[in-house]
Amino acid sequence: MVITTRYLEDDLFEASNETGASSRIDMRNKEVKKNLSPVEGLLGSLGTCIGGDVIDILRKRRKTVIGLTLVTNGTRRDHHPRAITAIRCKVVLESPDATVEELAKAAQLVVDKYCSVASSLKPSVNLSCEIIRPA
Numbered sequence: 001m002v003i004t005t006r007y008l009e010d011d012l013f014e015a016s017n018e019t020g021a022s023s024r025i026d027m028r029n030k031e032v033k034k035n036l037s038p039v040e041g042l043l044g045s046l047g048t049c050i051g052g053d054v055i056d057i058l059r060k061r062r063k064t065v066i067g068l069t070l071v072t073n074g075t076r077r078d079h080h081p082r083a084i085t086a087i088r089c090k091v092v093l094e095s096p097d098a099t100v101e102e103l104a105k106a107a108q109l110v111v112d113k114y115c116s117v118a119s120s121l122k123p124s125v126n127l128s129c130e131i132i133r134p135a
Helices: 038-060 100-114 116-120
Strands: 004-009 012-016 022-026 067-076 084-094
Touching: 022 038, 038 067, 038 084, 038 100, 038 116, 084 100, 100 116
Parallel strands: none
Antiparallel strands: 004 012, 012 022, 067 084
C-alpha cells in the first residue's frame, strides 16, 4: 500500500493512493480549516475501521443493521509531541434484533483482532523515514 502526500499550500496537504482516490489534510487554524487534521483523520480512520468490521460481524450473525455511529474521542498530551495517550470509542447501533451484549462482543473482537488501524496503533509498529533531496 502506497500513499503519496503532497503539499498544496500553507498547512494544506493532499494524500492519494495508487488509484487516485484522495483526501485533503488540513493543519490550518480552526477559523479557516476545512478538512480533518492528521490526528483527527487518524481517529476517523479508527472509527471507520471498527465500524466496518462490527457491521460485517453482525451481518454474518444475521443481524439487521439500520445505522451505526461511532464517536471516537482522543486525549492528547499538552506538550510536543502531542501524541494521543488514550482513545475512547462510543458505538451507537440502530438494530431491531441485535442486543447490546452482541454489539459489545463484536466491538471487542474487532478492537482485539480484526481492525488493522487499531493494531497499527500498538507500539510494535516500526516507523522510519528516508530523506531525499533531488539535485
